[in-house]
Amino acid sequence: MKLRGESAIRTLDDYAGSTMERKQPIIGNFNWVTPSTPLSSINLNWRERELPERLRTKHVHRLHPYLGKYVPQLVEIFLRKFEPQTVLDPFCGSGTTLVEANSLGIASVGCDVSSFNCLLSKVKTDKYDxxxxxxxxxxxxxxxxxxxxxxxxxxxxxxxxxxxxxxxxxxxxxxxxxxxxxxxxxxxxxxxxxxxxxxxxxxxxxxxxxxxxxxxxxxxxxxxxxxxxxxxxxxxxxxxxxxxxxxxxxxxxxxxxxKLRTDAPVKVICGDSRKVELPQFDTVVTSPPYVGLIDYHEQHRYAYELLGLPDRKDLEIGAASNGNSKKSRADYVKGIGEVFANVRNSIKDNGVVVIVVHDKDKLFADMASNIGFKTEEVLVRNVNRRTGRRGADFFEQILIWRAA
Ligand SMILES: C[S@@+](CC[C@H](N)C(=O)[O-])C[C@H]1O[C@@H](n2cnc3c(N)ncnc32)[C@H](O)[C@@H]1O
Structure with a gap:
């Protein structure tokens, strides 16, 4: 297993004057990534001027605010690298994976326990006159x-x-x-x-x-x-x-x-990813909820009240309202483990799982092998906090698992 620690993180400045710089001419356009591009050669530590907010929130990605989204360009890179036929996001949230997959002509399935998030994902990916x-x-x-x-x-x-x-x-x-x-x-x-x-x-x-x-x-x-x-x-x-x-x-x-949308199918399933029946897929790209950080239903409570949407907040994994106690962390590990065990049952042989997570408590450390995956690589990414009054920079991990 390769471990890219913080000391190995490269920024664009490290590539200045090298052939790598020529291969990465425009940040925000990753069409140069192919299955043969080594992940270790891709700079994922973008600063604001390299990947400005307007590109991170392009077209439907900013159709509605959603706290807890990941960067679409990150998803694009992994889709180009692993070239799935069908990608699953078992925590699809605001639909970032589904939008990126569709624009690359890749079939996708998203599942989320929050009915508002499912509505948003559906609206972003539907076809319109x-x-x-x-x-x-x-x-x-x-x-x-x-x-x-x-x-x-x-x-x-x-x-x-x-x-x-x-x-x-x-x-x-x-x-x-x-x-x-x-x-x-x-x-x-x-x-x-x-x-x-x-x-x-x-x-x-x-x-x-x-x-x-x-x-x-x-x-x-x-x-x-x-x-x-x-x-x-x-x-x-x-x-x-x-x-x-x-x-x-x-x-x-x-x-x-x-203008970018393709006819690749998009399916949104509203339910608990520990239990839902998943169609077949060969790749997962996802960012799970973290323990004790966000209440995903509560952040859109006004929408639930106005639109009369069904509330399943009791099924949220890692909800902020359940805190960050030892018991909450144990429940979280169990819940996330059950989701990936469910994923393991439907993923094609040799399928890849990409998990973007800020695992500061190492809650994912033993998870892969316990449920039939092998950890292939762990990337570490420096996240620059760019907007809002929230905290400082931090490092997040990108876990790459293979169905063993
Ligand atoms: C970090 S967010 C994903 C954000 C997504 N990557 C995006 O860019 O919009 C995690 C999501 O997991 C969902 N979630 C929490 N518990 C779940 C469960 N048991 N089954 C399915 N989804 C769940 C939350 O509602 C939330 O939308």
């Missing part, structure tokens, strides 16, 4: 605006339809606008896209501070000092601005991806 999509997105918006202009804000709709959570986290004006938009959604063929626009708008229209959109603890109803804008800001009371802004952005992003 983009003209029709554009006309539907614009039509529902005009209907919403026309109805507001005609009848004003109807408090009774809010009283009747809003859950206590929604009443707590939105102004009644914003809530009315969103509930009205929601009431029209089912009239349209591309209703799932409209749900994503509504959810993204709801996220922005919550009564929160601008600097804590990821984990707001309590509604912000008064003006506050904003760390992001360095001035006093007010919580918003309007959702229409966001519905309008994200409508246009969604049209733009889906149109952009439709």
């Amino acid at each position: 983009v003209r029709k999509l554009e006309s539907e997105i614009k039509d529902i918006l005009s209907r919403t605006v026309a109805e507001i202009n005609r009848a004003g804000i109807r408090k009774e709709l809010v009283e009747k339809e809003a859950t206590p959570f929604l009443k707590q986290w939105f102004s009644s004006k914003a809530l009315f606008q969103m509930l009205l938009y929601r009431s029209f959604i089912e009239n349209y063929e591309y209703s799932d896209v409209l749900k994503i626009i509504l959810s993204r708008s709801a996220r922005s229209a919550r009564l929160t501070t601008h600097f804590d959109l990821d984990f707001p603890k309590k509604p912000q109803t008064e003006p506050y000092f904003c760390h992001k804008h360095q001035r006093t800001c007010r919580p918003t009371d309007d959702a229409l601005t966001f519905l309008s802004r994200y409508s246009l952005d969604t049209i733009k992003r889906i149109t952009e991806f439709s």
Whole structure:
């Protein structure tokens, strides 16, 4: 087993003037990676200027915020290296693996326990008649605006339809606008896209501070000092601005991806990857949840409440709400082990599993051999924290297992 430790990590500067530099001309374009490219020759430690945010969040990758995504270019590299016929992501989250696989003409299967994440993955990878999509997105918006202009804000709709959570986290004006938009959604063929626009708008229209959109603890109803804008800001009371802004952005992003989209099939399964029946596949590219870090349902709670999606949070592996105790870690190792044992039952002979994980507690150390995989390589990648108010740089591992 090769172990590439932190000291072996190369940056682009290390390649300056070498033949490697010529082989890696444009960061963000990895079409030079082939099955014969040694993984150890690929620089994976990108800095912001080498792989800027706009490339990491290109086309549908930024259709909706999602905390816990991995970098699409990382997925692209492993898909080019292992050239699967069908790739599985048993923790597909916001669908990064599925989008990248489809754009390379590779069939893909994604599974996630969160119904919102499955909806998002599906919307990103569905095929659309983009003209029709554009006309539907614009039509529902005009209907919403026309109805507001005609009848004003109807408090009774809010009283009747809003859950206590929604009443707590939105102004009644914003809530009315969103509930009205929601009431029209089912009239349209591309209703799932409209749900994503509504959810993204709801996220922005919550009564929160601008600097804590990821984990707001309590509604912000008064003006506050904003760390992001360095001035006093007010919580918003309007959702229409966001519905309008994200409508246009969604049209733009889906149109952009439709030019890259192939007809390779994409299947999204909503369920617990420990138990779901998986179709056959030859490769896995995935990033599992970490222990005690994120509550994946809770981060999109506004969407569950607005869209009435089924909640399976009790089946989340490693949920933040279960903490990071010895017992939580043991439950996590058991849960993740069960997922990969399920994967082992359906993967083709000699299939490859690529796992991107920040395994600081070495919870994956003995997992492979216990469930019938052999560790072929472990890469270490320096992750530069580029956005938000979250912590500093860290190292993540990329485990490469082969079905033994
Ligand atoms: C690190 S995220 C994956 C993010 C994904 N790579 C992306 O780029 O969007 C881990 C995902 O595992 C999902 N998950 C947690 N427990 C699960 C389970 N038992 N079965 C299937 N998915 C689960 C979470 O809902 C979350 O979306």
